[in-house]
Amino acid sequence: MKKQFQTKKIAIAVALSLGASFVSAQPSPIKIGVVTPLSGTYTPIGEQVKMGLDLAAKEINAAGGIGGRKIDLIYEDEEANPAVATQKAEKLFQVEKVDFLTGTVNSGSTLAVGQLAERNNKLIATTVSFADSITADKCSPNVFRVNARAGMQSAALAAWVDKEIPKANIFFIGPDYEMGRSTVSAFKKASTEKGAKDVGEVFAPLDNKDYSPYFGQVRAAKPNVIYTSVAGNDTVRLFSQMDEYGVNKGVTIVGASGTVTSQNMGAIGKSANGFVTGVGYSPKLDNPANKKFVADFQKAYSKLPDLYGADSYGLLYFYKAAVEKAKSTETDKVRAAMNDLSWQTPQGMKKMRAGDHQAMQDMFAVRVENGEFNIVGKVPSDLAIGPDTCTRF
């Protein structure tokens, strides 16, 4: 009886040690935390982030992982709320001990989680946030951005306008709040530097009913380009009323990337035709990497990737390239490897600028034609990026 018990114990011990050696033979996975909105207004963006990351992780793991280690993505819902984002990120850093973190959408969340990353001595990257400040006056040595920032979108659009309509007379129509005023002033600066003339501006209240009272001013200013950064239903009204009054006749309408979206395009209808904006990605980009990405994405999710899906997909390849170059996942070594790193994405080659941690990439001008965005111009990355204004590192 006793002997039997002894043998059993030995058997268990052997089994345990075998198990342990089996586990240690397989290198531990690299944990990447993803704090992204999976509920609330920004859910559609969070979904694209998740789809892009999942697809890239699947591909990388199938090809042997990063230096033999698999990628393990751990998701947390940030509800597009900076306070929730920091809580969830803290949990991922402290409890899950993630090696790297991404996913934040709201620029406020990215800034807040960036500070947290500094305290935990970890690196994060955003694939969505647009606010220029993240890689300018509020830059952080622990924060990287792989997507194009707002300034690059206006630079791309200004370059397109300058090429197609040199010395344009531009009238600006914006919604009267922070985002509206900052987008108008950014584009005004970018376009007037290239020789365009500012012939007038009007800031209408958010949710404005009728834009016709401003059309007199627009006509009197005799513009040949109208720039607008209204969004949502305001775009529906502005565009259809401009059509109604013929204000857009002989005028090129350009605007912010959020002005015409798949949500309001149907309601705007024909009035949206001819609208041009600057973007960092389009599923229509004609290069082998993007064609393969779009085909795989559609196969996996039966929908088209957007800007957020593409940039999130590209991020894991950025991290992979950095870790392989550093031969480590240690923060200082990976950071050094990320600086000036070039890597392949669906948009072509991107390069991480060491001075402010902003990725440099080619930008595109797209025009709405019958419910689709067609690429009408390309601005090389060095013309779109703008000066490095980060002074912290």
Add this chain to the structure above:
Amino acid sequence: MLESLQYIYAPQIINGLSIGVAVILMALGLTIIFGLLDVINMSHGEFYAAGAFFSVTLVAMGVSFWVCLLLVPLLLVPIGFAMERLLIQKVFHYKDRHILTLLLTFGIAMVLEDSYKIIWGANPIKPSAPISGASEILGVMFPNYRLFLMGFGALLILSVWVLIYKTQLGAIVRAAAYDKDMSSSLGIPVMRVYALTFAFGVALAGLAGVLLAPIYSVFPTMGRDFILMAFSVVIVGGLGSIKGAVIAGILLTQLQSISSLYISPVWSDPLVFAVMVLVLMFKPTGLYGSMKNA
């Protein structure tokens, strides 16, 4: 100078007029319900939205826009009638009925708004205008549909005025509003008159929805667009006064239109409310008294 008159002031005034007609159409139903029934209908904007949603749905089903102009208000009459009978009558006879009806109709507005979101979705719908093209007036292009809107609106306002002041039906309604007990002792079915008057106001809001949908597009929260402006018009014009609503409607929208040339458009709304506050301070009954005393 002449150029600025032609390119800036003239279109500004005409645009202001077309917005004025829209606001008056909204204020008309409101001032009737407010002036005759003494009910502050906070859900008026949602009935305007109901009219717009009904019309885009009917048009999508193949019904012509011109038929909708008649059909949609008729569809709203039983809804308004039932709402007055089943809900408003329940709280109408309490002492603090102003607060109670205000809260009740505010609640109804929220329920309706969310119902539209569930039924029609949150994204805007833009019906195309039944009259396209533009005409030149004083050297300025002006959309034909807006010209039609101004003409039709003027006609509509005139017919409502005739109905209330020049017909026996109108006299009955005014009598019921002026003295409920005396009217019912004379054999007027006061309760039914109240419900029908409410339904009439609701139908007018729905008609405004049909008319304005092609200009302002259709979406669940559209009811909030005109409601503050319409309330200001009713208060400045005088509760229950149709003449007051027309004059105040034109005055306030012109003020908004012209002032937006000189000050940031964001400030043209507060300007209108400032006028309302001044009227409340110095002439609380509004520019033109009330229908009851007519």
